[in-house]
Amino acid sequence: xxxxxxxxxxxxxxxxxxxxxxxxxxxxxxxxxxxxxxxxxxxxxxxxxxxxxxxxxxxxxxxxxxxxxxxxxxxxxxxxxxxxxxxxxxxxxxxxxxxxxxxxxxxxxxxxxxxxxxxxxxxxxxxxxxxxxxxxxxxxxxxxxxxxxxxxxxxxxxxxxxxxxxxxxxxxxxxxxxxxxxxxxxxxxxxxxxxxxxxxxxxxxxxxxxxxxxxxxxxxxxxxxxxxxxxxxxxxxxxxxxxxxxxxxxxxxxxxxxxxxxxxxxxxxxxxxxxxxxxxxxxxxxxxxxxxxxxxxxxxxxxxxxxxxxxxxxxxxxxxxxxxx
Amino acid sequence: xxxxxxxxxxxxxxxxxxxxxxxxxxxxxxxxxxxxxxxxxxxxxxxxxxxxxxxxxxxxxxxxxxxxxxxxxxxxxxxxxxxxxxxxxxxxxxxxxxxxxxxxxxxxxxxxxxxxxxxxxxxxxxxxxxxxxxxxxxxxxxxxxxxxxxxxxxxxxxxxxxxxxxxxxxxxxxxxxxxxxxxxxxxxxxxxxxxxxxxxxxxxxxxxxxxxxxxxxxxxxxxxxxxxxxxxxxxxxxxxxxxxxxxxxxxxxxxxxxxxxxxxxxxxxxxxxxxxxxxxxxxxxxxxxxxxxxxxxxxxxxxxxxxxxxxxxxxxxxxxxxxxxxxxxxxxxxxxxxxxxxxxxxxxxxxxxxxxxxxxxxxxxxxxxxxxxxxxxxxxxxxxxxxxxxxxxxxxxxxxxxxxxxxxxxxxxxxxxxxxxxxxxxxxxxxxxxxxxxxxxxxxxxxxxx
Numbered sequence: 014x015x016x017x018x019x020x021x022x023x024x025x026x027x028x029x030x031x032x033x034x035x036x037x038x039x040x041x042x043x044x045x046x047x048x049x050x051x052x053x054x055x056x057x058x059x060x061x062x063x064x065x066x067x068x069x070x071x072x073x074x075x076x077x078x079x080x081x082x083x084x085x086x087x088x089x090x091x092x093x094x095x096x097x098x099x100x101x102x103x104x105x106x107x108x109x110x111x112x113x114x115x116x117x118x119x120x121x122x123x124x125x126x127x128x129x130x131x132x133x134x135x136x137x138x139x140x141x142x143x144x145x146x147x148x149x150x151x152x153x154x155x156x157x158x159x160x161x162x163x164x165x166x167x168x169x170x171x172x173x174x175x176x177x178x179x180x181x182x183x184x185x186x187x188x189x190x191x192x193x194x195x196x197x198x199x200x201x202x203x204x205x206x207x208x209x210x211x212x213x214x215x216x217x218x219x220x221x222x223x224x225x226x227x228x229x230x231x232x233x234x235x236x237x238x239x240x241x242x243x244x245x246x247x248x249x250x251x252x253x254x255x256x257x258x259x260x261x262x263x264x265x266x267x268x269x270x271x272x273x274x275x276x277x278x279x280x281x282x283x284x285x286x287x288x289x290x291x292x293x294x295x296x297x298x299x300x301x302x303x304x305x306x307x308x309x310x311x312x313x314x315x316x317x318x319x320x321x322x323x324x325x326x327x328x329x330x331x332x333x334x335x336x337x338x
Numbered sequence: 339x340x341x342x343x344x345x346x347x348x349x350x351x352x353x354x355x356x357x358x359x360x361x362x363x364x365x366x367x368x369x370x371x372x373x374x375x376x377x378x379x380x381x382x383x384x385x386x387x388x389x390x391x392x393x394x395x396x397x398x399x400x401x402x403x404x405x406x407x408x409x410x411x412x413x414x415x416x417x418x419x420x421x422x423x424x425x426x427x428x429x430x431x432x433x434x435x436x437x438x439x440x441x442x443x444x445x446x447x448x449x450x451x452x453x454x455x456x457x458x459x460x461x462x463x464x465x466x467x468x469x470x471x472x473x474x475x476x477x478x479x480x481x482x483x484x485x486x487x488x489x490x491x492x493x494x495x496x497x498x499x500x501x502x503x504x505x506x507x508x509x510x511x512x513x514x515x516x517x518x519x520x521x522x523x524x525x526x527x528x529x530x531x532x533x534x535x536x537x538x539x540x541x542x543x544x545x546x547x548x549x550x551x552x553x554x555x556x557x558x559x560x561x562x563x564x565x566x567x568x569x570x571x572x573x574x575x576x577x578x579x580x581x582x583x584x585x586x587x588x589x590x591x592x593x594x595x596x597x598x599x600x601x602x603x604x605x606x607x608x609x610x611x612x613x614x615x616x617x618x619x620x621x622x623x624x625x626x627x628x629x630x631x632x633x634x635x636x637x638x639x640x641x642x643x644x645x646x647x648x649x650x651x652x653x654x655x656x657x658x659x660x661x662x663x664x665x666x667x668x669x670x671x672x673x674x675x676x677x678x679x680x681x682x683x684x685x686x687x688x689x690x691x692x693x694x695x696x697x698x699x700x701x702x703x704x705x706x707x708x709x710x711x712x713x714x715x716x717x718x719x720x721x722x723x724x725x726x727x728x729x730x731x732x733x734x735x736x737x738x739x740x741x742x743x744x745x746x747x748x749x750x751x752x753x754x755x756x757x758x759x760x761x762x763x764x765x766x767x768x769x770x771x772x773x774x775x776x777x778x779x780x781x782x783x784x785x786x787x788x
Contacts (some may be wrong), residue, residue: 028598028601028602028605030600031598031601031602032602032606033604034629035602036614039614039615039618040614040618043622044618044621044625048621048622049621050624052620052624052625093726105386113366165764165767165768165771169708169760169763169764169767170756170759170760170763170766171712171715171731171735171756171759171763172712172716173715173719173735173739174752175755177735177739177742177752180741180742185742189454221781270355273607276607277608279720280716280719280720283720290385294610295720295721297618298613298720298721298722299721301617301620303617306610306613306614306617307614308605309610310606310610310611310614312607312610313606313607313610314606314607317605317606317607318605321605323783326697
């Protein structure tokens with residue numbers, strides 16, 4: 014098990030190197046730092062001096078890969094690639110355009126992101142699985158048909174409308190909770206309840222439908238017939254036998270997103286003014302703060318790979334037949 | 339020439355796509371075994387009704403793809419000068435909708451502007467009141483007649499549409515025998531008839547901040563949504579097909595390299611990867627303003643680039659599926675027999691493997707379509723979508739979102755975008771489900787067992 018984990022983590026390194034090279038190519042090779050400077054300073058009437066100053070402030074004035082003017086080790090370390098890209102492996106993300114440490118911001122903003130994302134995830138999972146089990150229980154009836162129709166309808170609505178509609182109904186019309194905002198302490202409940210609710214409702218369509226397909230796949234198998242032949246009630250068959258056996262396909266899709274919960278949701282956070290990583294990313298995109306976007310891309314892929322490893326571990330927990338070796 | 343045809347990049351790619359679809363249809367028509375799933379599809383009412391709705395959207399989108407520039411005048415050297423505004427055949431058809439712009443917001447069917455203005459009344463006093471709209475309901479002398487007039491127009495247009503729909507249904511009834519399809523055809527044409535009659539006199543869905551008709555904006559958004567949903571497949575398809583099949587068939591180092599590439603790409607959260615790529619594309623476009631003759635050409639290239647980026651970031655899922663299927667197929671007896679006969683790899687791939695993975699590709703492509711239409715709205719909201727000057731559902735929502743706080747509320751742009759998107763995506767989703775049911779051999783078996 015430990016050996017397997019170490020092997021998986023080692024296997025993640027070449028992938029992260031690939032991600033790193035890709036982002037480096039995207040941010041520094043597709044467009045030269047000169048282009049970026051010209052873009053940010055305004056296209057017309059920009060002096061070469063201003064461009065040089067912009068590049069120097071950000072440390073973009075060095076060569077890309079090899080610094081021939083520098084001494085032995087500096088040949089490789091005194092370059093953009095070493096300072097901006099390779100340093101991300103030790104989670105040193107440098108500074109954003111407004112001069113703050115990106116690593117510090119990320120650490121500070123993970124909390125609010127989690128306060129929304131984690132409850133959404135857990136409540137959502139329970140709701141989706143229960144709804145899917147209900148549809149499976151009533152399979153072939155009008156209820157099942159109506160459930161699937163509702164799911165297709167719900168998944169055809171853009172996520173933007175769930176947020177806009179929710180804010181309009183709950184906050185503006187009924188005045189139940191504030192429209193947006195966030196506070197760290199105990200009274201943050203009133204700020205997070207609406208985003209969580211909207212997050213759960215927004216996912217019902219696609220997730221419940223997906224789980225229903227998984228349950229229907231399981232229900233045609235032999236062990237289900239055996240269980241029924243033993244005289245077990247349909248409810249018991251569903252909840253103990255089918256649910257347990259459907260865990261593997263469910264976990265495949267679910268566990269991988271757990272680490273990504275730290276990243277928060279772009280839309281929800283920006284609509285509700287929650288100072289999490291999602292709104293940090295959106296602000297960076299709008300302000301064209303390349304170093305922040307680069308950092309988030311790298312962080313996102315690290316978390317995704319962590320999710321893949323977690324998924325493998327979770328298999329051994331739910332299915333004793335799976336042995337990692 | 340009184341006009342000059344303009345073929346934007348996206349237009350050219352759409353024509354290419356149409357050509358590909360036509361040749362695929364010709365290929366399939368001759369082969370009964372390939373026609374079989376399509377016949378199954380034609381037997382599903384849901385599939386046919388959604389096809390009907392989708393084809394209405396497609397017609398609008400296609401008309402909106404034929405672009406031209408109007409000739410303005412001839413200069414001294416005898417050369418014709420063309421307007422810098424790029425229009426489409428669709429724009430020409432709905433000229434009244436496009437040109438009749440008010441000053442600012444107005445509600446659906448409103449006779450008055452949303453905002454008060456200073457006016458001089460009959461006695462010469464200056465009063466602040468809501469002025470009459472320049473075009474919306476301007477034909478009415480008596481304002482109290484408006485609801486009666488609306489009813490009359492709905493009835494007139496509806497009856498004409500209904501009769502036209504019945505005629506169409508009668509013409510089609512020999513080929514299409516399913517009642518729900520014919521009924522929805524009649525309903526659809528009735529609706530179109532009533533809206534056309536209304537739209538000539540009123541702003542049926544209101545006007546937006548700069549006074550443009552929201553119905554016009556909604557109809558124009560259709561093309562953007564369709565382009566994003568379809569052109570992306572032009573990038574996804576070859577990448578996923580060739581790399582997926584090659585990885586599964588050749589295995590060894592080819593497989594390792596391809597797997598590595600798609601693992602790297604798929605390990606970056608897609609929104610972030612798209613955002614990063616679009617930001618970089620923006621820098622390229624903004625630093626080269628001399629590349630584009632018209633602003634439409636710039637917005638269009640941005641749209642094509644967005645499709646390219648979406649395609650480059652979303653081929654990995656399909657590629658993985660195809661690799662898995664090819665791994666299974668290459669162990670089949672008929673492939674081994676072909677190998678034993680000394681058939682070349684290229685020929686095995688094209689004759690035996692590709693035809694057998696086509697259903698996976700088709701299902702994946704129609705399933706992706708609705709996701710891409712929805713993604714466009716979100717990306718445009720985040721600021722990494724289409725050009726702000728391009729009319730799309732995303733830019734409509736984005737513009738309307740900030741007006742939610744106004745009193746009374748400006749809700750019509752959002753409602754229009756919501757309804758149009760819902761209909762488009764719902765039809766696409768239902769169609770995709772029907773395609774999956776008709777083409778997936780595995781699903782058919784489980785369905786018949788259950």
